[in-house]
Amino acid sequence: MLDNLLKIKFKNTSRGRITDKISKIVFMSATILSASFIFVIAGIIFIRGVVPFTTDNLGVGRVSLFHFLTGDVWLIGETFASNLYSIGFIILSTLFITLLSLAISFPVGVLTALFIAKIAPKPIAKILRIVIETLASIPSIVFGLFGAGVILKLVYDFSSSIGYQSKGGNSILSVVIVLALMTIPTITTISEVAIRSVDPAIEQGSLALGASKTQTNFKVVLSSAKSGIFTAAILGIGRSLGEATAVSLVAGGRRSGLSFDLLDTTSTLTTIMLEGLKETTGIDYDIRFSVGLVLMVVILLTNLMLNAIKRRVGVVHVKE
Amino acid sequence: MTLTNEKAFHINQLNLYYGNKLALDNIDIDIYQKQVTALIGPSGCGKSTFLRTLNRMNDLISNCHVNGKILYNENDIYSSDSDVIDLRRRIGMVFQKPNPFPMSIYDNVAYGLRCQGVKDKAVLQKAVKKALVDAALYEEVKDRLKESALSLSGGQQQRLCIARAIAMSPDVILMDEPTSALDPIATAKIEDLINDLKKDYTIIIVTHNMQQALRVSDYTAFFLLGEIVEYGLTSELFSHPKNPKTEDYITGRFG
Numbered sequence A: 001m002l003d004n005l006l007k008i009k010f011k012n013t014s015r016g017r018i019t020d021k022i023s024k025i026v027f028m029s030a031t032i033l034s035a036s037f038i039f040v041i042a043g044i045i046f047i048r049g050v051v052p053f054t055t056d057n058l059g060v061g062r063v064s065l066f067h068f069l070t071g072d073v074w075l076i077g078e079t080f081a082s083n084l085y086s087i088g089f090i091i092l093s094t095l096f097i098t099l100l101s102l103a104i105s106f107p108v109g110v111l112t113a114l115f116i117a118k119i120a121p122k123p124i125a126k127i128l129r130i131v132i133e134t135l136a137s138i139p140s141i142v143f144g145l146f147g148a149g150v151i152l153k154l155v156y157d158f159s160s161s162i163g164y165q166s167k168g169g170n171s172i173l174s175v176v177i178v179l180a181l182m183t184i185p186t187i188t189t190i191s192e193v194a195i196r197s198v199d200p201a202i203e204q205g206s207l208a209l210g211a212s213k214t215q216t217n218f219k220v221v222l223s224s225a226k227s228g229i230f231t232a233a234i235l236g237i238g239r240s241l242g243e244a245t246a247v248s249l250v251a252g253g254r255r256s257g258l259s260f261d262l263l264d265t266t267s268t269l270t271t272i273m274l275e276g277l278k279e280t281t282g283i284d285y286d287i288r289f290s291v292g293l294v295l296m297v298v299i300l301l302t303n304l305m306l307n308a309i310k311r312r313v314g315v316v317h318v319k320e
Numbered sequence B: 001m002t003l004t005n006e007k008a009f010h011i012n013q014l015n016l017y018y019g020n021k022l023a024l025d026n027i028d029i030d031i032y033q034k035q036v037t038a039l040i041g042p043s044g045c046g047k048s049t050f051l052r053t054l055n056r057m058n059d060l061i062s063n064c065h066v067n068g069k070i071l072y073n074e075n076d077i078y079s080s081d082s083d084v085i086d087l088r089r090r091i092g093m094v095f096q097k098p099n100p101f102p103m104s105i106y107d108n109v110a111y112g113l114r115c116q117g118v119k120d121k122a123v124l125q126k127a128v129k130k131a132l133v134d135a136a137l138y139e140e141v142k143d144r145l146k147e148s149a150l151s152l153s154g155g156q157q158q159r160l161c162i163a164r165a166i167a168m169s170p171d172v173i174l175m176d177e178p179t180s181a182l183d184p185i186a187t188a189k190i191e192d193l194i195n196d197l198k199k200d201y202t203i204i205i206v207t208h209n210m211q212q213a214l215r216v217s218d219y220t221a222f223f224l225l226g227e228i229v230e231y232g233l234t235s236e237l238f239s240h241p242k243n244p245k246t247e248d249y250i251t252g253r254f255g
Helices: A002-054 A065-070 A088-119 A122-137 A140-161 A172-196 A200-208 A213-224 A226-242 A269-274 A283-314 B047-054 B084-090 B105-115 B121-134 B154-166 B184-197 B210-216 B234-239 B244-250
Strands: B007-018 B021-032 B036-040 B064-072 B091-094 B172-176 B202-206 B219-224 B227-233
Touching: A002 A065, A002 A283, A065 A088, A088 A122, A088 A172, A088 A213, A088 A226, A088 A269, A088 A283, A122 A172, A140 A172, A172 A226, A200 A213, A200 B154, A213 A226, A213 B105, A226 A269, A226 A283, A269 A283, B007 B047, B021 B047, B021 B202, B021 B219, B021 B227, B036 B047, B036 B210, B047 B064, B047 B172, B047 B202, B047 B219, B084 B091, B091 B154, B105 B121, B105 B154, B121 B154, B154 B172, B154 B184, B184 B202, B184 B210, B210 B234, B219 B234, B219 B244, B227 B234, B227 B244, B234 B244
Parallel strands: B036 B202, B036 B219, B091 B172, B172 B202
Antiparallel strands: B007 B021, B007 B064, B219 B227
């Protein structure tokens, strides 16, 4: 009897082992496939991206890497000259715009998430959740058209009212508003999941100490969810840094000179890759890969920095 | 054991419903000041639900409603002019599973006072130290008050939760199976602590452990199916139960 049972058990185990082995191979090949694409893409961008700095670009001349990274003129597609391609001012304005839009979308997104997760009555929360998820899935070109059709006009009217002649509303402010609108749904959705997964026992502990619901939400719930909320901010920043289509419709395509003036035109690393794309050879084309390379490095560095901060924030801190 | 007739709670014809389901049926009980009252009974008998009516934690459950009277120091806690935040400040609670906040040990204990608007550092420091000393935790954590409360062991976390409640200087401490998630040594420490704390506080403890009820409590109430079957001095209830159902339960014939 015992012998029989053992036999059955062994049989099942060996079959299980084969299934395990097969599924392991399937999973691994899927991973290798997707991971190798990342390397292929990064590799091609790198190979194309170094061309302007290593060749004389079909007679136009070699681009100086230092000048490329620090200069403040970007005259693509007009007169080909190696010293007209530089993105120092664009790197700075990209970071500035990303920070400003996060300054709007982060508080709005987190507070919306808190409202949906903890304060709104259940049926309303359900509707709001659908609304936010729909917003998150709207294609960026639609946000861009909305920006071009509505926000540009508002910004233009606003700047006229304070006696400032803006270029049709194309400005840092318009870009910041469009990006904030685009990142709020992302930040809200992810923060809401983080807030909802806070252990209700912790909340009850706070209420049982005589804390009000508002105190509980801000002091205990948000601080318990901070790791997830930080992830939301990281993804929001990623979306801001990487957005090209919508931004290019409201940025105004600044060609030279660093400006942090909110009503002045601007360019970002993504818009300059997109704008005026005609040729598929020569420096005018290759230099976009160089910009792409810089953008990838910027995103990588930002993520590393944010993750370092996240680890620090995750550690309990003492208010005293 | 001193017997007092000073009532902390006077409960009169209390009924509690979850939707249409009657969960507490006509509860009449007086709970005495500075005594330990144990609530025993099988799972689902309503003892935890009853405990949570005393600081109105059941308010958080949307389909729960209560009728009848709970007088706490002669005031009806369910009347419309009763301030639930003030009530919970005076009636502390310790939960089944330790639930420290994800903050430092110090901040956990100072939390309640800070929520009341206490900002003076000297006052906070004094209150935190006293609460930790009273909860018999100070010696173990005095060198690492700034470390995360989550780094403590389960038993230490539960004593921290007791310290957090004591820091508010409550009159009453409600304990909902406070040792069910702890090992025997940590349990013994909490039980010793309960014996010390009853000098200053009225303690009401829900427990599944008969021995624990016998060890720590002065009064015991036996709950069954939402009713109180028997209530009296612990020594009498365990040695001479009046109701055969009580006897069956405490001798382990069911439950």
